Amino acid sequence: MLITINGQGMEVALDPRTSLLDLLREHLELHGTKKGCDQGACGACTVLADGERILSCLALAVQYEGRSISTVEGLADDGRLHPLQQAFIDHDGFQCGYCTPGQICSAIGMAAEIGRGVPSAVTADLAATTIPPTRDELRERMSGNLCRCGAHNGIIDAITEIYSAEAAE
Amino acid sequence: MTTIRDAAQKLMQTAIGLAPERWLPGGTPDPLIGRHGAIGSSVPRIDGPRKVKGEARFAAEVPAGNMVYAALVYSTIARGRIATLDTDATQAVPGVVLVMTYRNAPRMAPPALFMSDPRAAGASSLPVMQDDTIHWNGEPIAVILAETQEQADHAATLVRVTYTKETASTSFDAATAQAHRPDSVLGEPAVIEIGNAEAALAEAAHQIDRTYHTPRHSHAAIEPHAATVWWEADGRLVVHDATQMLNGTRWTLAGIFGLKEEQIRILSPFVGGGFGGKTLWNHQILAIAASRLSGRPVRVSLSREGVFRVSGGRTTTRQRVALGARADGTLSALIHTGIAAMTAYNNCPEQFSFPARHLYAADSFKLEQKVADLDMVANTFMRAPGESIGTFALESAIDELADSMGLDPIELRRRIEPVKDPTSGHAFSARHLLDAYARGAERFGWSARNPTPRARREGEWLIGMGVATATYPYYRMPGGAARITLTREGQARVAMASHEMGMGTATVQVQAAADRLGLPIAHVTFAYGDTALPPGTIAGGSSQTASIAAAVTAASEKLVPALLKLVGNDSPLAGLRAGDVEARDGGLGHRSLPERFESYASILSRANRDEISAEAEAPMPLEVQKYAMHSYGAQFCEVRVNAVTGETRISRFLGSFDAGRVLNPRTAASQFRGGIIMGLGLALTEETLFDARTGRIMNPSLADYHVPVHLDVPQIDVIWTDSPDPHAPLGAHGIGEIGITGVGAAVANAVYNATGRRIRDLPITLDKLL
Numbered sequence A: 001m002l003i004t005i006n007g008q009g010m011e012v013a014l015d016p017r018t019s020l021l022d023l024l025r026e027h028l029e030l031h032g033t034k035k036g037c038d039q040g041a042c043g044a045c046t047v048l049a050d051g052e053r054i055l056s057c058l059a060l061a062v063q064y065e066g067r068s069i070s071t072v073e074g075l076a077d078d079g080r081l082h083p084l085q086q087a088f089i090d091h092d093g094f095q096c097g098y099c100t101p102g103q104i105c106s107a108i109g110m111a112a113e114i115g116r117g118v119p120s121a122v123t124a125d126l127a128a129t130t131i132p133p134t135r136d137e138l139r140e141r142m143s144g145n146l147c148r149c150g151a152h153n154g155i156i157d158a159i160t161e162i163y164s165a166e167a168a169e
Numbered sequence B: 001m002t003t004i005r006d007a008a009q010k011l012m013q014t015a016i017g018l019a020p021e022r023w024l025p026g027g028t029p030d031p032l033i034g035r036h037g038a039i040g041s042s043v044p045r046i047d048g049p050r051k052v053k054g055e056a057r058f059a060a061e062v063p064a065g066n067m068v069y070a071a072l073v074y075s076t077i078a079r080g081r082i083a084t085l086d087t088d089a090t091q092a093v094p095g096v097v098l099v100m101t102y103r104n105a106p107r108m109a110p111p112a113l114f115m116s117d118p119r120a121a122g123a124s125s126l127p128v129m130q131d132d133t134i135h136w137n138g139e140p141i142a143v144i145l146a147e148t149q150e151q152a153d154h155a156a157t158l159v160r161v162t163y164t165k166e167t168a169s170t171s172f173d174a175a176t177a178q179a180h181r182p183d184s185v186l187g188e189p190a191v192i193e194i195g196n197a198e199a200a201l202a203e204a205a206h207q208i209d210r211t212y213h214t215p216r217h218s219h220a221a222i223e224p225h226a227a228t229v230w231w232e233a234d235g236r237l238v239v240h241d242a243t244q245m246l247n248g249t250r251w252t253l254a255g256i257f258g259l260k261e262e263q264i265r266i267l268s269p270f271v272g273g274g275f276g277g278k279t280l281w282n283h284q285i286l287a288i289a290a291s292r293l294s295g296r297p298v299r300v301s302l303s304r305e306g307v308f309r310v311s312g313g314r315t316t317t318r319q320r321v322a323l324g325a326r327a328d329g330t331l332s333a334l335i336h337t338g339i340a341a342m343t344a345y346n347n348c349p350e351q352f353s354f355p356a357r358h359l360y361a362a363d364s365f366k367l368e369q370k371v372a373d374l375d376m377v378a379n380t381f382m383r384a385p386g387e388s389i390g391t392f393a394l395e396s397a398i399d400e401l402a403d404s405m406g407l408d409p410i411e412l413r414r415r416i417e418p419v420k421d422p423t424s425g426h427a428f429s430a431r432h433l434l435d436a437y438a439r440g441a442e443r444f445g446w447s448a449r450n451p452t453p454r455a456r457r458e459g460e461w462l463i464g465m466g467v468a469t470a471t472y473p474y475y476r477m478p479g480g481a482a483r484i485t486l487t488r489e490g491q492a493r494v495a496m497a498s499h500e501m502g503m504g505t506a507t508v509q510v511q512a513a514a515d516r517l518g519l520p521i522a523h524v525t526f527a528y529g530d531t532a533l534p535p536g537t538i539a540g541g542s543s544q545t546a547s548i549a550a551a552v553t554a555a556s557e558k559l560v561p562a563l564l565k566l567v568g569n570d571s572p573l574a575g576l577r578a579g580d581v582e583a584r585d586g587g588l589g590h591r592s593l594p595e596r597f598e599s600y601a602s603i604l605s606r607a608n609r610d611e612i613s614a615e616a617e618a619p620m621p622l623e624v625q626k627y628a629m630h631s632y633g634a635q636f637c638e639v640r641v642n643a644v645t646g647e648t649r650i651s652r653f654l655g656s657f658d659a660g661r662v663l664n665p666r667t668a669a670s671q672f673r674g675g676i677i678m679g680l681g682l683a684l685t686e687e688t689l690f691d692a693r694t695g696r697i698m699n700p701s702l703a704d705y706h707v708p709v710h711l712d713v714p715q716i717d718v719i720w721t722d723s724p725d726p727h728a729p730l731g732a733h734g735i736g737e738i739g740i741t742g743v744g745a746a747v748a749n750a751v752y753n754a755t756g757r758r759i760r761d762l763p764i765t766l767d768k769l770l
Helices: A020-027 A083-090 A100-115 A135-141 A152-168 B002-017 B048-052 B149-156 B172-178 B197-203 B246-257 B282-294 B304-310 B354-358 B387-405 B409-415 B433-444 B505-517 B544-566 B600-606 B665-684 B743-755
Strands: A002-005 A008-011 A046-049 A052-055 A068-070 B068-074 B080-086 B096-100 B140-146 B160-165 B191-194 B206-214 B226-231 B237-241 B264-267 B298-301 B317-325 B331-342 B362-373 B461-473 B481-487 B492-495 B524-527 B581-584 B587-590 B597-599 B611-617 B630-642 B648-658 B716-720
Touching: A020 B149, A046 A100, A052 A100, A083 A100, A083 A152, A083 B048, A100 A135, A100 A152, A100 B048, A135 A152, A152 B665, B068 B149, B068 B282, B068 B304, B080 B140, B096 B149, B096 B282, B140 B149, B140 B282, B172 B331, B172 B362, B197 B317, B197 B331, B197 B362, B206 B387, B226 B282, B237 B246, B237 B282, B246 B264, B246 B282, B282 B298, B282 B304, B317 B387, B331 B354, B331 B387, B354 B362, B354 B387, B354 B461, B387 B409, B387 B461, B387 B665, B387 B743, B409 B433, B409 B461, B433 B461, B433 B630, B433 B648, B433 B716, B461 B648, B461 B743, B481 B505, B481 B544, B481 B600, B492 B505, B505 B524, B505 B544, B544 B581, B544 B587, B544 B600, B544 B611, B587 B600, B597 B600, B630 B743, B648 B665, B648 B743, B665 B716, B665 B743
Parallel strands: A002 A068, B068 B298, B237 B264, B331 B362, B492 B524, B648 B716
Antiparallel strands: A002 A008, A046 A052, A046 A068, B068 B140, B080 B160, B096 B140, B191 B362, B206 B317, B226 B237, B226 B298, B317 B331, B461 B630, B481 B492, B481 B611, B581 B587, B587 B597, B630 B648
């Protein structure tokens, strides 16, 4: 089947049981996307499918034939870190680094959801067309990405720096 | 267990026999204390770019040619024997390369149990897959190797097994009837009695006598345990592991497989969270055995369920704390006793009585730990084993006493602050707990707290504040060595087989070595995570920072005289001895004559040398024999408890720490916060559910084992006294574990202040507040 990974089209032949996560990690040597639970509970495997965040462990690779997948390896632009990657460093938004790629991909997808006006469980006004990216909004929307080292404050600080500034523009 | 005590005593006797050294009475404190340089600055993590780009390669990501994948099958009974075992269907699955069971597993010696020898790393001393006996519910009974993970996982489901069950001990309540005293608790006596505490309690004007329960906990590191292993053609073994015990794992594997240590190389440059759980369990041993049988490199990456089945967590405890006080609050009796569940094959008795040995003054003490033997996966060390849950009981009881006496809980702690260690009698090396309380109280706004429970309400929400003491010992582990290599370009490479699980080891040790050698941090690298390097110590007991710093100091003290030997008569350093010079500005200089200086580059270049290297072992940690050395903190918590649903939310949290000199405020703040957040999980949500009928863990997943998520974690404020400990290298204490201690009690005390309900049974779930 044909699939586009980080802008590069590739032809892969797969056992149909293979998850998108295992396609990335075991077949394409793209280990940046992490396996934390393989059952959709931790968020470490989050990637972007046509810009939307998904859990690649719960996605069969064959379902994504013809789709465009972005992983953490595709975020840096010609060696220059994506602003959110730099913000994670600046705010110490990680310790061991294992949940980090998932947190970063998830945050990018989440920001797009806020931009589209998709409400969350803590959005006060469900009819609002613009949703301010408050700390509570960010914390609620990032709660599917577990971190065990306890870098939560730094992660939300990093996301706030990048996307609250963007929202203010 | 006797061997553990003997080993600990032997270690100490050997230590005392050595000459006194720098950190002892009469010795000179580390000259880097008080000097401002790279140490103390907020250097960003050196491995940051690799981690945010997904380039950091973890154990399950190391490529190996011709590799096969492992899947494990776990027993479903707690004790008994395998009656029938049918693997025909498994063998027939396309892609299956090997099915290993007790029938064909190679003969392996049992793992040497952690602390049975200073080099041992085994989490349990049980033999691994050597016969048909089952020892816990979840024990691996088969290993399947296949060309793909999908094939291996499918084939594992086809193993058919029946058992002959035997009566198992799976009920903690029942097992406590036969609880017994272990020979030692981490080398310390299991019981300490000073005076007659029970009699003093009975006569005390004010008494508190309570029982507290704490459940099992799981480390739940986001990276599942994993290893990629292979045998080289010449019989050498390579293990890419996720471990916090590199050298211990190597020594222990050598014993299991009958190898020499030099024949084994363990690599672990990145570990996706450890917290005490990433040690030597069955999965690495089985993967190595299966690799030997199949002749293929093997990757074992435990499923999340597998992590719960194969590796143990923090055990459950029942603790009694009784306090007898006079009218002024001073204690006539302090009793802290209890029982922890353990197996007969491990030695982690969860040292919950340790805080009470060192925290408060009292006329009499009764401190005792027992263990109850269960048939379960070996419990193990998890972030502040003992202190995390011991402080829950002790600091809850202190709060109960203060409340019953109408005293402010901080004021009560002022009145029972000891002048020396209350049980050992040693002088405190550095103790600024009351200072931490004073700073914390001011910043948190403690004076605004209403001491009357259930007095503050906003709509449905009851609001309360609580406080508790944090405490964790200073440890420095013996046996580590560091190598420093200086190059003609004025670069230094420091090497030691240490561990980086996110604590900031690599970053902070570059800072420390830079100051030690008088170099900018950009000229220093720190190599770690590989047993090919000089031996490191464990990443445990919050000991690595001091252990590495002591070894690097020793290496630098060997390097300086070696450099002085190289200088010729033309050098400004000619004729100087090591004691005359200090490292500064990229070279060596006379301590008081600025013009007598020569750079490393110049020294090496003049001597026509490309580089010079020195390796030395850290001296024994004698300082802990002479002083009571601990870190402290004051944990302040504000909670909102919903009066209708019983839901508890943490609205504010402040940790005010006294933990020696802080080496890197950025990474230190993350360590403190990380500990506190794991403490919030301990307080409110975390419990490994254990079926007392079957011994089966019932929630082996991250969906059912509830760690704090983003919405559970408020902005956490952390401050510190930054007071150096004059008897520690760099004046620093390890800080990986202090953060979790006291948090459970701070939350419980705040919940009491908010609701008037005293919860003595963790976690504080909403059903307990209805």
